[in-house]
Amino acid sequence: MSCEITSGKARGCRTGIGGIKSSIKVAIEDVDSATLVDGNITAITLVSGKRGYEFFYEDESSNFGDVGTGNRQAGTFVSAQTLTESFTDMTQETAQLLRTLAKNRCLTVIRYKDGTNKVAGYETGMMVDTITHNSGTAGEDKNGADVVWSCKEKDLAYNISTALADSLLVAAS
Secondary structure, three states, rough: OOOOOOOOOOOOOOOOOOOOOEEEEEHHHHHEEEEOOEEEEEEEEEOOOOEEEEEEOOOOOEEEEEEEEEEEEOOOOEEEEEEHHHHHHHHHHHHHHHHOOOOOOOEEEEEEEOOEEEEEEEEEOEEEEEEEEEEEOOOOOOOOOEEEEEEEEOOOOOEEEEHHHOOOOOOOO
């Protein structure tokens, strides 16, 4: 059998925590090479002078989803990956940044609150689907933007170590 089951999975011990704290975005054309081993990205080389940028989120404001869907008749499986970000301002600087992001395809590292990291858009790059600015109504409402990114990949999001993710924040030499 080509897809042999080789292990099981015990129930969790309720030690997990949900949510994401930030993401790192790298324009997909700035990725020179990457190494993938058993669902883990073990190396990424960026084009000289290029780097990633980190975007931080308020608690419980942003999320990442990874939905794998198979088609028995076609013998296919794809992963629909979606990142929903919430920004708490819509300054001129934020608006210009969102305009720029909307024109790019990005390899995106999702940093979870539990310390793990996933990579979305590994092959195709994530793209902005929508940017929604809402002024809010009451004084305590958010006057900011929600941004939805998505892509379809041939596998679920891959793992990446914190050290390797951090290395993307430094310009490649």
